[in-house]
Every structure is written in structure tokens, then in C-alpha cells.
Amino acid sequence: MTPVDPATVPAGxxxxxxxxxxxxxxxxxxxxxxxxVQDVADGTVxxxxxxxxxxxxxxxxxxxxxxxxxxRQEYWCKGETSGDRQWVREVRYDCDGDALLLLVEQQGRxxxxxGNRSCFYRSFGQGPVSPG
Amino acid sequence: MTPVDPATVPAGxxxxxxxxxxxxxxxxxxxxxxxxVQDVADGTVxxxxxxxxxxxxxxxxxxxxxxxxxxRQEYWCKGETSGDRQWVREVRYDCDGDALLLLVEQQGRxxxxxGNRSCFYRSFGQGPVSPG
Numbered sequence: 001m002t003p004v005d006p007a008t009v010p011a012g013x014x015x016x017x018x019x020x021x022x023x024x025x026x027x028x029x030x031x032x033x034x035x036x037v038q039d040v041a042d043g044t045v046x047x048x049x050x051x052x053x054x055x056x057x058x059x060x061x062x063x064x065x066x067x068x069x070x071x072r073q074e075y076w077c078k079g080e081t082s083g084d085r086q087w088v089r090e091v092r093y094d095c096d097g098d099a100l101l102l103l104v105e106q107q108g109r110x111x112x113x114x115g116n117r118s119c120f121y122r123s124f125g126q127g128p129v130s131p132g
Numbered sequence: 133m134t135p136v137d138p139a140t141v142p143a144g145x146x147x148x149x150x151x152x153x154x155x156x157x158x159x160x161x162x163x164x165x166x167x168x169v170q171d172v173a174d175g176t177v178x179x180x181x182x183x184x185x186x187x188x189x190x191x192x193x194x195x196x197x198x199x200x201x202x203x204r205q206e207y208w209c210k211g212e213t214s215g216d217r218q219w220v221r222e223v224r225y226d227c228d229g230d231a232l233l234l235l236v237e238q239q240g241r242x243x244x245x246x247g248n249r250s251c252f253y254r255s256f257g258q259g260p261v262s263p264g
Contacts, residue, residue: 016257024254034231036168036177043175045168048231060256092261094251095244099166099180101252112227119226120233122156124192125148129224 004080012063012087024097027053032068033100037078037111040089040103046111047119049078051100056091063088065102084108136212144195144219156229159185164200165232169210169243172221172235178243179251181210183232188223195220197234216240 027033032050039046049067051059055075058066065078065086079085086104093100110117123129159165164182171178181199183191187207190198197210197218211217218236225232242249255261 018257021254021256034166034180036180038177045170045177045233048166048168048226090258091256092252093254093256094180095246095248095253096251099251101177114227116227119228119231120224121227122153122225124153124223124225125150126222 003074004077006058006062006075006077009062009064009077009080010085011061013089014063015060015088015091017060017091021093022056025053025056025093025100026097028098030070032070033098035065035067035100035102037065037086037102037104039106041105044118045120046086046104046106046117056100059088059102060091065104078111079107082108082113084110086111135206136209138190138194138207138209141194141196141209141212142217143193145221146195147192147220147223149192149223153225154188157185157188157225157232158229160230162202164202165230167197167199167232167234169197169218169234169236171238173237176250177252178218178236178238178249188232191220191234192223197236210243211239214240214245216242218243 031052035049035051037046052068055066055068069076085107088104090103112119163184167181167183169178184200187198187200201208217239220236222235244251
């Protein structure tokens, strides 16, 4: 997959953040923090991705969800190849600052590359589910 | 904090799982997988913890949420010191098998040691929020 050029990505609404808030984020030894993505409309947990400080900065600046791909070792912007974009409305951070929660408007089919709306479409002992 | 003795932890309802499903879980290089904990009643994302295979096995066997503490390097069962227990109703796994989603009934004040219901009680640019 070709890395996405940030300059060509349609931007949403930027999110405000203070230096104090940004300093509260604690990245792990590989420079990453997990980001849980939740549908702002109905609360569905859509996916978990990883951000480094640059991915978080791009996310806040553009209102689009940017992640760091551990497998491909590159930045990716959710939906820029599939069209299933996420428009970020709010970013929360947890008590320890070592996890983020993005509240998004999910465009298109959903967040999962399998075509499911949520990446969490399977449940132990129950098989496929319809999260909602 | 004294490690919790699994034998003394009140059990909930065990969750069924197949060997095939368990084999789909992909642990990272440190043997951990992130587990997002969501309130089954209203969809609030309560917290993110980390599980190794033994923590996941305990969780499924007992219906209580067990995690591996990276800072303390020990197992912990949510709520066994605070009383704010989580009764696990369902465990989902994502498309890549490298993240888990626990749907729980949250007992007591909530999931966060700060006294907030959710660990994600702060929002960039907005300060404290009341997630729900």
C-alpha cells in the first residue's frame, strides 16, 4: 500500500488541545499509545489502532484519524484508501495517560477492512455478532 | 499492593470459548494483548488493560476481569481491592486478533481508581467530561 500523503487528505475540524494535555500522554517504549475508536453516535467500539506523537498531532490538526502501522511501519489515515473515513469529534485520554479514546463519526461501511462495521465482530463462544 | 490470590476471588459466570478462537488471539512481543472494557449496559468505554494468556484464561474461567499489570509485573483482578468489580458478560476479539473487547457489568463507583466511572474522564480541549 502506498503511504498516504498528508497534504492530499481531506481535513475535518481540528481539535483544540493544550500543551499541558499533550504532555499527559505517555507513550510506551516503542513510542506508541493505543487509541480506541468509538462511534460517537451509538457507542460502538469500532477498532483499536496505535498512535505515535506525530499521528496524534495529525489527528488533532486535521480531525481525521491517523495511526502508525506497526506491521508496515508507516502512517495511515483511516479510510483514505477505502473511503470509510473517520471524522474525529473528540479525543479523550485515560487516568494514566497511556490510552486514548477517539469519538468519531464513521463514514461508509464501517471501520473494519473485512467489511464489518466494527473490527470486534466476533465473540468467544458465539461466533459472529452484530455489535451496535 | 498484595497480589490477589485467584482462589479467594468470587467467581461470576464462566464464558465458553473454543481452542480455535483462543488460537486467534495474537499477543505482542511481550506476551500481552490490550483489552478494552466496555459497560454492557450503556456502552461507556471504561478502561483499557492488558492481558497475557493466563489473565485471559482466568477471565474466561471466572467471568471476572483479570489483567497483567505492566508496572507491578503481577496479575490483578479488577475490583478485588476496591470492590468495584467487573462481571464479564462477553469477550470479543478483533479482525487481527490483537485486541480484545470485554463487555462487563460494572459494579460499584466505576472502573477508575480516581473515583471516576470511566478512566477516560478527560477530553483534550475540554477538561473533565461526564462520559455516558
